[in-house]
Amino acid sequence: MSTIALRPYLPTDTRVLADIARDAIEQLAGEDYSDAQRAVWSAGYDDEADFAQRLGSQLTLVATIGGAAVGFASLAGKNHIDLLYVEPRAARRGVATMLVDALEKLAAARGAARLTVDASDTAKPLFDARGYAAERRNSVPLGDEWLANTTMRKDLEKRPAPKGVS
Ligand SMILES: CC(C)(COP(=O)(O)OP(=O)(O)OC[C@H]1O[C@@H](n2cnc3c(N)ncnc32)[C@H](O)[C@@H]1OP(=O)(O)O)[C@@H](O)C(=O)NCCC(=O)NCCS
Secondary structure, X not given: OOOEEEEEOOHHHHHHHHHHHHHHHHHHOOOOOOHHHHHHXXXXXXXXXXXXXXXXXXXXXXXXXXXXXXXXXXXXXXXXXXXXXXXXXXXXXXXXXXXXXXXXXXXXXXXXXEEEEEEEOOOHHHHHHOOOEEEEEEEEEEOOEEEEEEEEEEEOOOOOOOOOOO
């Protein structure tokens, strides 16, 4: 099995990360969200300049296999996991786990005592397994649709930053 590596986001990644987000929503979230819900969700990644601004303003990590981007995750501020998407062909191989693990370690090293995430129904089992506790159900208006997610929270242990990332 090929090795998964992590690196910081570069502005030149923007288009491929938007493709990963749209493909992940379309192909991995189909059991949890309707076609119409997935369409408005993925349309949120169509404005490249807006997406680049969001990625660049957060601590964004890109996961690669053989040098190609296969997923990404971002930390907004000190405490909130904002984005988490994995290329469908690389799903269920631990890519999201590695990304979230790195964000948890970086956040802890920066002094965060806890992390929150508004987890999609697709991602909730992953956060359950990592010890996040559900705090509330949300229904978020997007276009003409309402999308459900769950605000979850995990208390972090204080620890030094992982090597190579700060
Ligand atoms: C959620 C998502 C990021 C998971 O990525 P991934 O790289 O496949 O996740 P991992 O391989 O690290 O999964 C780790 C564990 O999480 C759970 N898990 C992950 N995806 C799951 C799914 N679709 N259904 C049920 N459990 C799942 C499993 O326990 C899995 O362990 P296992 O494969 O040994 O059973 C990916 O499915 C995705 O991009 N989904 C669409 C977009 C989305 O919902 N993003 C989250 C926004 S908060």
